[in-house]
Amino acid sequence: MPTPNPDALDFLLTRRSRPAKTLVAPAPDRAALAPILTAGLRVPDHGKLEPWRLVVLEGAALTRLAEVATRRAQKVGMDPDKAAKAAQMFSGAPLIVAVxxxxxxxxxxxxxxxLYSAGAVCLSLVNAALAAGWGANWLTGWTATDPAFLGEALNLRAPAEVAGYIVIGTETTAPPDRPRPEVEAKVTWVDE
Known part of the structure; x- marks a missing residue:
């Protein structure tokens, strides 16, 4: 018989990402972030290739990325609201872990x-941060895949890109739960 872990299962059944705009400082310091990062990297990884890495963005780095996003958006004639939203993702975040x-x-x-393994790191980081008592959210957007932005902001070259920006900070409000999928509508049982 398996040995159940009811606390872990209850956490997974009730977990809820926190809207990034509701997360403020303080963010976890390096000591508090270390176990979150360690847990985040415990994901399926066929062939043990480790096809991902993490970049922790804080303080002046977040301000710089907001400025790079604004310049890049202006250069390509992006809608001002879309450009402002991308810049705010960085400037308003207490801490971001770029996967x-x-x-x-x-x-x-x-x-x-x-790529799926990198996505698993994103979810694992969000869950680890939530389990540690922090608020967390997984974001993407055009700054995750735009080659010019990625080159200037994070010194990335293809095929590398951002699977997710994991925003971590102190939760200011508890969000209401959102509707969840009905298991019966999403699961097919095959027994023959």
Missing amino acids: ISAPVESEKVPEIEQ
Whole structure:
């Protein structure tokens, strides 16, 4: 018989990302962030390729990324509201962990599977931050895939890109739960 972990299952059944705009300082310091990062990297990784890495963004780095996003948006003639939203994601965040998807050349493990592993890191970081008592949210947007932004802001070159920006901070308000999918509508049982 399996040994259940009811606390862990209850956490997973009730977990809820926190809207990034409701997260404020303080954010976890390095000591508090270390176990969150460690837990975040405990994900499925076929071939042990580690096709991801993390960049912790805080303080002046977040201000700089907001400025880079604003310049890039203006250069391409982006809608001002969309540009402001991207800049605010950085300037308004107490701390962001950028999960970099960095596929590794492999005959055995397809690139898409490596991308899924980076996505698993994103969710694992959010869950670890929530379990540690912080508020957390997984964001993306055009700054996650725009090559010019990524090159200037994070010194990334293709095929590397951002699988997710994980915003972590102190929760100011508890969000209401949102409607969840009905299991019966999403699950098909096959027994023959």
